[in-house]
Amino acid sequence: METRIERIKKQLHSASYKLTPQREATVRVLLENEEDHLSAEDVYLLVKEKSPEIGLATVYRTLELLTELKIVDKINFGDGVSRYDLRQEGAAHFHHHLVCIECGAVDEIQEDLLEDVESVVERKWNFKIKDHRLTFHGICYRCQDKDKEVEKVD
Amino acid sequence: METRIERIKKQLHSASYKLTPQREATVRVLLENEEDHLSAEDVYLLVKEKSPEIGLATVYRTLELLTELKIVDKINFGDGVSRYDLRQEGAAHFHHHLVCIECGAVDEIQEDLLEDVESVVERKWNFKIKDHRLTFHGICYRCQDKDKEVEKVD
DNA sequence: AACATATTTTATAATAATTATCATATGGTA
DNA sequence: TACCATATGATAATTATTATAAAATATGTT
Numbered sequence: 308m309e310t311r312i313e314r315i316k317k318q319l320h321s322a323s324y325k326l327t328p329q330r331e332a333t334v335r336v337l338l339e340n341e342e343d344h345l346s347a348e349d350v351y352l353l354v355k356e357k358s359p360e361i362g363l364a365t366v367y368r369t370l371e372l373l374t375e376l377k378i379v380d381k382i383n384f385g386d387g388v389s390r391y392d393l394r395q396e397g398a399a400h401f402h403h404h405l406v407c408i409e410c411g412a413v414d415e416i417q418e419d420l421l422e423d424v425e426s427v428v429e430r431k432w433n434f435k436i437k438d439h440r441l442t443f444h445g446i447c448y449r450c451q452d453k454d455k456e457v458e459k460v461d
Numbered sequence: 462m463e464t465r466i467e468r469i470k471k472q473l474h475s476a477s478y479k480l481t482p483q484r485e486a487t488v489r490v491l492l493e494n495e496e497d498h499l500s501a502e503d504v505y506l507l508v509k510e511k512s513p514e515i516g517l518a519t520v521y522r523t524l525e526l527l528t529e530l531k532i533v534d535k536i537n538f539g540d541g542v543s544r545y546d547l548r549q550e551g552a553a554h555f556h557h558h559l560v561c562i563e564c565g566a567v568d569e570i571q572e573d574l575l576e577d578v579e580s581v582v583e584r585k586w587n588f589k590i591k592d593h594r595l596t597f598h599g600i601c602y603r604c605q606d607k608d609k610e611v612e613k614v615d
Numbered sequence: 616a617a618c619a620t621a622t623t624t625t626a627t628a629a630t631a632a633t634t635a636t637c638a639t640a641t642g643g644t645a
Numbered sequence: 646t647a648c649c650a651t652a653t654g655a656t657a658a659t660t661a662t663t664a665t666a667a668a669a670t671a672t673g674t675t
Contacts, residue, residue, distance in 0.1 A: 325671075327623065341523050347662080367662065382538045387633075387659070405588050419488040420578050424491065427574065434568075440596045441574070441641045443579070448587040481652065501633080516654040521633070541662075542632070586623080 311338060311396070318376055332358045333369045337379060337393050344382065344390040344404075344413050384413065384442065401438055407447035409454075414447060465492060465550070472530055477601065486512045487523045491533065491547050498544040498567050500559075538567065540598065555592055561601035564607075568601065 313417040316326040325398055326334075336353045337345070345353070351366045370391050379391045380401045394401060395417060403416040424434050445455070469488055470480040480488075491499070499507070505520045527533040528531045533545045534555045548555060549571060557570040571578050579590050599607070 325622075327670085360625085362627095364626080364663080365624055366462070368623085371663095381539060383539060385535060385537060385543075389539075405582070405586060408591060413589075417581065420581065424574050424578065428559070428570070428597060432559060432568070432570065433605070434597065435597040435600040435605060436597050438563060439598065440594065442594045443582060443588060443590050444593065445591040446589040449642070451587070451589060481641085483653070502631095514654080516656095518634080518655080519653055522652085541664075 311349070314396070315378055318378060319372075321458055322376055324372060328357065329354075329361050329365050330369050330372075332361065333366055334373070334378075335430075337373075337391065341393050342415070344384075344392055346388040346390050352392065382440065382442075401440065403441040404443070405447060406442055406444050407450055409446055409450040410451065412447050464486060468550070469532055472532060475524075476530060478526060478530075478590075483508075483512065483515050483519050484523050484526075486515065487520055488527070491527075491545065495547050496569070498538075498546055500542040500544050502542070504545065536594070536596075555593040555594065558597070560596055560598050563600055563603055563604040564599050566601050566603065 308436070312326075312331065312334060319326050319330070325455070328459065330356050334351060335357075338349055338354065343349075347363075347367050347370055351363050354361050354366060370379065370381070374381045374391070377394060379393050382390050382392055382404055384390065384404075392401075398417075400419060400421070403420065405414040405416065407413075421439060421441065426437070428434055429436055466480075466485065467490060473480050473484070475516055486508050487504060489511075490504055494507065501517075501521050504524065505515070505517050508515050508520060508612055524533065524535070528535045528545070531548060533547050536544050536546055536558070538544065538558070546555075554573060554575070557574065559568040559570065561567075575593060575595065579593070582588055583590055591593075
């Protein structure tokens with residue numbers, strides 16, 4: 308964890324930005340909630356718990372900065388808010404998501420899976436891919452189990 | 462075109478909605494700009510040209526309705542506005558997009574391409590896929606050509 | 616350490632997109 | 646035609662995000 312912050316600090320420095328206390332607090336919240344998909348407001352509230360003096364605008368600016376440096380990715384699941392997701396260290400591409408249309412849970416897929424598709428797209432559409440966004444909408448394993456229970460009862 | 466509107470009319474009716482003049486005007490704009498990715502505001506301005514009395518709220522409501530009926534898909538390329546894209550008739554899944562990070566152009570890929578990936582995801586993550594969103598960010602063929610020109614000049 | 620300079624933050628105002636409200640209008644049907 | 650549900654238009658309200666400007670903080674130099 309600490310080493311991870313150290314590395315992010317270096318990334319900031321090499322782009323001539325500083326890791327201010329506010330930025331560090333924001334990064335910590337992201338690290339501590341890595342499995343979640345927090346909105347700017349969510350991050351703000353969590354940061355505020357430990358650093359109550361922070362302002363919402365600072366959180367927005369920090370998230371924007373981290374996005375620019377590809378430390379986090381900004382995603383949008385269609386619910387009107389942007390969410391911020393830490394990129395795996397050293398990952399060339401953004402990971403994928405499974406959004407459950409029953410319970411709203413968002414699970415992550417770290418595997419690439421798109422290598423073949425991307426080479427087809429690059430060749431056939433002559434498009435130089437830099438990044439991607441892939442989200443599946445459907446029913447997660449938890450809800451499938453729940454649904455089965457209901458069927459039994461009926 | 463006319464037959465396409467007829468079919469949409471039937472889809473609305475079978476969900477007990479009417480194809481009012483305002484809704485028809487909105488659908489026509491979507492059909493006439495099928496290759497574009499219009500925001501609600503864009504649609505509003507285009508509809509207004511032929512039906513100046515229409516209100517913005519009606520356009521929003523119509524787009525929401527069409528989204529609900531899966532006649533259009535609501536997408537978000539990360540620029541703060543939702544865009545609306547007609548689904549191909551009979552298409553089980555939403556098509557993919559190529560967003561150029563240089564010129565902003567958005568091209569469409571109608572081929573599925575994801576069959577293999579989806580079967581892996583369904584099996585390995587036990588997730589029942591209902592739909593997907595896939596967007597590639599990179600450099601389109603037009604900008605690659607432009608970039609080459611610049612290199613020559615340099 | 617003191618100073619000059621650039622960066623960052625805070626609080627707040629401004630903007631932009633979207634949704635809610637409510638009185639009015641419309642369309643089909645008994 | 647009168648009724649009733651549905652749809653619309655104008656506008657207000659809400660929500661997310663960005664811009665602004667003054668104050669604070671950090672950095673580099675002498």
